[in-house]
Amino acid sequence: MTGERGSHDRRTVLKGLGVGGAAALAGCITGGRDDTTDGGDVGMADGVTAWSWDVAAESLDLTDEPYEEANGGSVTVEQFGRADMKDKYKSQLLAGEGAPAIATMESVDAAAWVDTNGLRDISGWIDDAGIKDGFVAGKWGPLEKDGGTYALPWDIGPVGTFYRKDVLESNEIDLTTVETWDQFIEEGKKLPDDQYMINLPSNDYDGLWRMLYRMLGGQPFAEDGAVAFDNDESVAVARTLKRVRDAGIANDVASWSSAWFNAFKEGSIASLNGGAWMEGTLKAELGGTAGKWRVMKPPAFSKGGPRATNWGGSNLVIADQVSDAKAQRAFDYMQFTLASKEQQLKMYQEYGIFPAYEPAYQSEAFDEGHDFLGGQGAGRLFADIAPEIPPYRYTVDTPEVTKAINENFSSMMAGDVSPSEAVSQAAQDVADRTGRDIA
Amino acid sequence: MAGSDARTGTPPSTRRQALVDAFRYRRQALTERLPELPGVAYVFLLPFFVLFAVFLLFPILYTIYLSFFTFQGVGGTTVFAIDLGFFYFPVQTISNLEFVGLRNYERLLTDRQFHNAMYNTVFILLFQVPLMITIALGLAVALDASFVRLRGLWRTTLALPISANLVAYATVFVLLMQEQGLVNYALGLVGIGPIPWFTSEFWSRFTIVGAVTWRWTGYNMIILLAGLQNVPQQLYEAAEIDGANRLEKFRYVTLPQLRPVLLFVAVTSTIGTFKLFSEPLIVSDAGAPLSATRTIVQYIYETAFIDFRLGYASALTWVLIAIVSALSVFQIKALGGDDGA
Amino acid sequence: MREAQREFAWKVLTYAVLLVATLVTIVPLYWILVAMTLPESAFLSTATEPRLLPGGHFAENFAALQGRVDVAILGVERVLGFELGFLGAIGNSILIATVYTSLSILLCSMAGFAFAKYEFEFKEPIFYSILATLVLPIQLLVIPLFLLMSRLGMTNTYWAIILPWAANPLGIFLMRQNMKSIPDALLESARMDGATEFQVFYRVALPTMKSSLAALSIILFLFQWNLFLFPLVILGQDKYTIPVAISDLIGAQRVYYDQIMVAAGLSIVPIFLLFLFLQKYFVSGILAGSVKE
Numbered sequence A: 001m002t003g004e005r006g007s008h009d010r011r012t013v014l015k016g017l018g019v020g021g022a023a024a025l026a027g028c029i030t031g032g033r034d035d036t037t038d039g040g041d042v043g044m045a046d047g048v049t050a051w052s053w054d055v056a057a058e059s060l061d062l063t064d065e066p067y068e069e070a071n072g073g074s075v076t077v078e079q080f081g082r083a084d085m086k087d088k089y090k091s092q093l094l095a096g097e098g099a100p101a102i103a104t105m106e107s108v109d110a111a112a113w114v115d116t117n118g119l120r121d122i123s124g125w126i127d128d129a130g131i132k133d134g135f136v137a138g139k140w141g142p143l144e145k146d147g148g149t150y151a152l153p154w155d156i157g158p159v160g161t162f163y164r165k166d167v168l169e170s171n172e173i174d175l176t177t178v179e180t181w182d183q184f185i186e187e188g189k190k191l192p193d194d195q196y197m198i199n200l201p202s203n204d205y206d207g208l209w210r211m212l213y214r215m216l217g218g219q220p221f222a223e224d225g226a227v228a229f230d231n232d233e234s235v236a237v238a239r240t241l242k243r244v245r246d247a248g249i250a251n252d253v254a255s256w257s258s259a260w261f262n263a264f265k266e267g268s269i270a271s272l273n274g275g276a277w278m279e280g281t282l283k284a285e286l287g288g289t290a291g292k293w294r295v296m297k298p299p300a301f302s303k304g305g306p307r308a309t310n311w312g313g314s315n316l317v318i319a320d321q322v323s324d325a326k327a328q329r330a331f332d333y334m335q336f337t338l339a340s341k342e343q344q345l346k347m348y349q350e351y352g353i354f355p356a357y358e359p360a361y362q363s364e365a366f367d368e369g370h371d372f373l374g375g376q377g378a379g380r381l382f383a384d385i386a387p388e389i390p391p392y393r394y395t396v397d398t399p400e401v402t403k404a405i406n407e408n409f410s411s412m413m414a415g416d417v418s419p420s421e422a423v424s425q426a427a428q429d430v431a432d433r434t435g436r437d438i439a
Numbered sequence B: 001m002a003g004s005d006a007r008t009g010t011p012p013s014t015r016r017q018a019l020v021d022a023f024r025y026r027r028q029a030l031t032e033r034l035p036e037l038p039g040v041a042y043v044f045l046l047p048f049f050v051l052f053a054v055f056l057l058f059p060i061l062y063t064i065y066l067s068f069f070t071f072q073g074v075g076g077t078t079v080f081a082i083d084l085g086f087f088y089f090p091v092q093t094i095s096n097l098e099f100v101g102l103r104n105y106e107r108l109l110t111d112r113q114f115h116n117a118m119y120n121t122v123f124i125l126l127f128q129v130p131l132m133i134t135i136a137l138g139l140a141v142a143l144d145a146s147f148v149r150l151r152g153l154w155r156t157t158l159a160l161p162i163s164a165n166l167v168a169y170a171t172v173f174v175l176l177m178q179e180q181g182l183v184n185y186a187l188g189l190v191g192i193g194p195i196p197w198f199t200s201e202f203w204s205r206f207t208i209v210g211a212v213t214w215r216w217t218g219y220n221m222i223i224l225l226a227g228l229q230n231v232p233q234q235l236y237e238a239a240e241i242d243g244a245n246r247l248e249k250f251r252y253v254t255l256p257q258l259r260p261v262l263l264f265v266a267v268t269s270t271i272g273t274f275k276l277f278s279e280p281l282i283v284s285d286a287g288a289p290l291s292a293t294r295t296i297v298q299y300i301y302e303t304a305f306i307d308f309r310l311g312y313a314s315a316l317t318w319v320l321i322a323i324v325s326a327l328s329v330f331q332i333k334a335l336g337g338d339d340g341a
Numbered sequence C: 001m002r003e004a005q006r007e008f009a010w011k012v013l014t015y016a017v018l019l020v021a022t023l024v025t026i027v028p029l030y031w032i033l034v035a036m037t038l039p040e041s042a043f044l045s046t047a048t049e050p051r052l053l054p055g056g057h058f059a060e061n062f063a064a065l066q067g068r069v070d071v072a073i074l075g076v077e078r079v080l081g082f083e084l085g086f087l088g089a090i091g092n093s094i095l096i097a098t099v100y101t102s103l104s105i106l107l108c109s110m111a112g113f114a115f116a117k118y119e120f121e122f123k124e125p126i127f128y129s130i131l132a133t134l135v136l137p138i139q140l141l142v143i144p145l146f147l148l149m150s151r152l153g154m155t156n157t158y159w160a161i162i163l164p165w166a167a168n169p170l171g172i173f174l175m176r177q178n179m180k181s182i183p184d185a186l187l188e189s190a191r192m193d194g195a196t197e198f199q200v201f202y203r204v205a206l207p208t209m210k211s212s213l214a215a216l217s218i219i220l221f222l223f224q225w226n227l228f229l230f231p232l233v234i235l236g237q238d239k240y241t242i243p244v245a246i247s248d249l250i251g252a253q254r255v256y257y258d259q260i261m262v263a264a265g266l267s268i269v270p271i272f273l274l275f276l277f278l279q280k281y282f283v284s285g286i287l288a289g290s291v292k293e
Helices: A002-030 A054-071 A082-095 A107-115 A123-129 A165-170 A181-188 A202-215 A232-246 A258-266 A278-285 A324-338 A341-351 A358-362 A378-388 A398-413 A419-434 B004-008 B012-030 B040-066 B103-110 B112-144 B151-163 B166-177 B182-189 B201-229 B233-241 B246-274 B278-285 B296-306 B310-339 C002-036 C040-047 C058-068 C076-080 C086-117 C123-133 C138-151 C169-179 C184-192 C197-226 C229-234 C242-247 C257-281 C286-290
Strands: A047-053 A074-080 A102-106 A159-164 A271-275 A293-296 A314-318 B069-074 B078-083 B088-092 B095-099
Touching: A047 A054, A047 A082, A047 A324, A054 A074, A054 A278, A054 A324, A054 A341, A074 A082, A082 A102, A082 A107, A082 C138, A082 C229, A082 C242, A102 A107, A102 A324, A107 A314, A107 A398, A123 A324, A159 A165, A159 A278, A159 A378, A181 A232, A202 A232, A202 A398, A232 A398, A232 A419, A258 B166, A271 A278, A278 A293, A293 A378, A314 A324, A324 A341, A341 A358, A358 A378, A398 A419, B040 B069, B040 B310, B040 C086, B040 C123, B040 C138, B040 C197, B069 B103, B069 B310, B103 B310, B112 B151, B112 B201, B112 B246, B112 B296, B112 C002, B151 B201, B151 C002, B151 C197, B151 C257, B166 B182, B166 B201, B166 B278, B166 C002, B166 C242, B166 C257, B201 B246, B201 B278, B201 C002, B201 C169, B201 C197, B233 B246, B246 B310, B246 C169, B296 B310, B296 C138, B310 C123, B310 C138, C002 C257, C040 C257, C058 C086, C058 C257, C076 C086, C086 C123, C086 C169, C086 C197, C086 C242, C086 C257, C123 C169, C138 C229, C169 C197, C184 C197, C197 C242, C197 C257, C229 C242, C242 C257
Parallel strands: A047 A074, A047 A102
Antiparallel strands: A102 A314, A159 A271, A159 A293, B069 B095, B078 B088
């Protein structure tokens, strides 16, 4: 432990020197940044501010004091609502003023945020620190653009199917033997009419589609930017979602509403696909159901098919508008907290934030049984899924895919169009709206 | 009440005409010719002009400017600067912009989502505004009746929804209107339902109409009530002497006297509904199909804040402003009558 | 007799309308009040088992809210020596809305008076331009406005959200409409008596407008009270107003319903008091005595 800290200090010093030089050079070219406080001098600012939301902010709070003890700089964590933080941060990012040094960025937003040019390219520092290979490979794609890297990965959301074992057992359903969606649907039919196997709300078709399409290795956009999701995999997902709906095993309660939580509390919806972090949410909101839950890999499309996919996950970014001194302090903290087995374990154990930093998985903490899951060792299950998650290409037009899928899948669920028509039309809509080609 | 004309024995049309003439004459006497005092009006308007010039002029001009460009990212160059010595204001592009001329406006013509959002907004407007104004007017008239007791309590209660916090109101509203919620339960008792308030394309729009009406009716009632209370009492007395019944007093005294305030309510409600943002967001979070409930400002927000197409969002905004302003002018000209603007 | 019956029926109808409207209005508000007193888990299950009576969990919910939100107001918390929590946000909202309303009420009635009671050049174009600014969605203005405030050194100040709309188009329009009903004879006779134009406005016109001014202050107060996006962007968390502070309770993985309900319930109180305070200004027939025909 102490050794790690010592080497960290040395790295910091080296990095500080290197960056100081780079900044001086950059100063010549751009005519100087708004950097009057430290006169462009080498060194890190004393304190920086970091923005985040609920559980994520609280887990940053776990590491700011250890950081101060180890490296001397102070980090003030400010906690916001999620939508609030995004709106506030984006406004200040676009205005070019007012943003904090560090902010939380979800991977799904990454392409659009990076595209604003408002974030700092930290690829040099990442290379200097030699930490790139430590993170799950599939995480980097959306954080990069034209050779630059604009964020450091934080957590991922390897997807599991959480289910109420007690509810299913009382209906003689055993999911431990279920491997495919066919089996999952058949089992679900055993539930009485007022109970549902899964939730499939119309405002979240895209979430499930994305989760399953990614599981099949699908990409929404081709490497050259063309719209690439009008294919067999995508149609297979659409068809499966339609079958789930037609089998009568799906309810449609709006995600994250109080009714939604209540349905899981009462067990009227018996399972839920969610990222590893979902366990923390369920534990916090539905403490009374502790011990009744279990988790499994999400069903595959065919026996032996892939069952690894991702939902959610965040990163930390540095705004380009902050001074070099602040940026350095920010990166130093980010490295300390994100590229560290010790700090990541703390977050995982306390709040269930599932690290993107792979060395953390070696810890025995991932083998411990979870009381909320009746003693099941979910950590290892997710850690096994994590490296197999296929990469996924988010772009600035990801929001268009979301809209197009939701709108066209609504027609599909109503029976107006077939799954393949819905997928084709969604791809066409995205192409029309964005001026992209269809691959 | 329909029998009242027969009661007095006068042919209805003549008597009505006499009433109309009488009140129109009094009205004109109140607003005949306005003084033209050089400069005075501008002095009264000065504070507005100053605040407007300092705070809103730049943002407004900036969005006009932006509407001819495509946003290419943050980090701009200074276009020109206002330098007053003590005050230096560099007008930056803020961002890298590519000039595209009228292309943003051209794109509007073929943007299906824009048309769809416009359609949804107008659809909601056509039901919501008349419904709300009718209820608000009815409540205001009821509250203005001389025999009503505890007037302050009624008025306060009816106007409270607008002060309720949006987040809390949204939460409760979704609970009430969900498939197994209280509203459907109540409807079930009389054999209706259950109605999919959120998930159905058809109903979700009416859910928005209902939510907005719930929130804003009391507010408009207060404004109308204040207007009612400015109606000179002797006009009613005169009408009573002329033998007018309740309905006639409402029609020939209340309505014409209230016209300026009614016009205010109509114009501001129309503008308010065109700017509808929170309710559609709540309803779509609760599961409503976006294609049925996305409103124009919601679309502008998505375009600017999620897609970062600031130029296109600006163009959308200016088209919205043009349409709504034209509509407001029309409303004022049409409803404002002889003393229009 | 028929007259009396008709009168009675009219009264019944009037009360029935008021009663139904009040019931529809009150149910969601009542639910917020009940939810304030329920533990979060019980509130979540109100979906299926409606709770009509308050529970005993208010203190816990309030404590949780105070633990999560911490808003300061003008250093009052330092004088008091303890943190105000969410009450600070209520304080900020009241402070900002009160200053805003006092300032704006004057500016709006002045401008409204000009439009209603004078002839001047460009009257129509100016008026319609002002009205058009009402259409501007704040969602688009927020970025340039933030930039402007930053240049003026006004970020994270109360003035940043008080001043831009101090001359509120809504208020100007309302006063223009209402002031039209002031009899010109009244103003003219004041002029004959040698009053300056400002005196005509302040001493003669304004006093006849009490109920309109009460309505105007409600409009202005609520306008400021409900502002969300711009305060979010421009204010730091230590200066947050109610809507922003509450919205912060909606996280990514957690929605703190219990705290939201307490916060929302508490923030209805000031508005209720405001309405009561304005009560006496809503009096019928102010103009009645003053019209000399």
